[in-house]
Amino acid sequence: MKKIKYICSILLLLAVVSGCKKIEGIDQDLSFINSVAPSKLDKIFEVSNDNSGLVRIMPLGEGVVSYEVSFGHGTGTAAKAVVAPGGSAIHSYPEGTYTVTVVAKDITGNSTTTAYPLTVTYRAPENLKVLVEGNVEVSAEALYAKSFLVYYGDVANEVGTPLAIGAKLPAHSYPGGGPYTLMVVALSGGAATTQVVKTMAGLPMDFEGAFLADTAFYGTGQAFNVLANPYATGLNTSATVGKFTRGKEGASSVTFKLNVPINMALGKKIKVLVYNTDPAQIGKKMNFELASAIGGKPANGVGVVKATVTTSGAWEELEFDYSAVTAITADTKFGAFVIRFNTTGVIPGYIIYVDNIRITN
Secondary structure (H helix, E strand, C coil): HHHHHHHHHHHHHHHHHHCCCCCCCCCCCCCHCCCCCCEEEEEEECCCCCCCCEEEEEEEEEEEEEEEEEEECCHHHHHHHEEEECCEEEEEECCCEEEEEEECCCCCEEEEEEEEEEEECCCCEEEEEEEECCEECCCCEEEECEEEEEEECCCCCCCCCEECCCCCCCCCCCCCCEEEEEEEEECCCCCEEEEEEEEECCCCCCCCCCCCCCCEECCCEEEEEECCCCCCCCCCCCCCCEEECCCCCCCCCCEEEEEEEEEEEHEEEEEEEEEEECCHHCCCEEEEEEEEECCCCCCCCCCCEECCCCCCCCCEEEEEECCCCCCCCCCCEEEEEEEEEECCCCCCCCCEEEEEEEEEC
């Protein structure tokens, strides 16, 4: 009986083995895997144009399961990235030329390495605007700027003063009234730069060359012009002078706004050359007011001093002495001055010439 069971078992096993069929498409030949190598390898570089230096690197290819991108810049883990097919990596570059290396790996672990040149160029900053306030406090703004350098123009071989985006430099004191050439350079972060130049001037004011102050008028008919000297004799043979034309109101005046403040540390007296055209105006007074004090003290109206016109038909020098004005100290600075003439006996349209306005001891 046992023999019969044993024989049956053998026969059943033979039947199963002989009945098995090979499943279609599956065999021991895996050589096709080795034939799938990365192909059609390429890349896309998207370089930002805002001077951030950001570059998006998108590797391309067929038969790739992953890419290893080496940026050609940076160190350690920041110098490379692993990117999946269809993905990208972003890296920030300084301006320059780099070699980006992409290692493309297939399903078997085989790899193909390709090197691509990359050039990052920063654009020059645009729309540079410079603001000079109060006691020469400089700020600036510009599109695509990383920072600024400020050159005040009052020393030889000057090294630019760094100015950050959104910042304002502290007050700068010029050694005199100038003129000086203030230059602000906007830096891109690369080689490209943009610059703006401003002329800075205060006292002395002699009206030779370009007229460097902003003027504001009060009074109907009040005016001020720079013109050829019509009376180039005596104390003043300079080529050009200022022409003060009187308005009809008693307080008619001309305000001269300066971008280099009048520094009272340089003296307590203001001197002005004056030419009176009318003998009837002898004995009349000219007002000289120091105004727009840096920091607001003293207030306007405190720094008014008067001097008397003593002659006609010749240049004379009037002196406005501020030594007795206790509110004005050696550290006081003024951003403007105001001239008035004959505030009581008003003659609308009267002309008086002025020149060589300066501060002295």
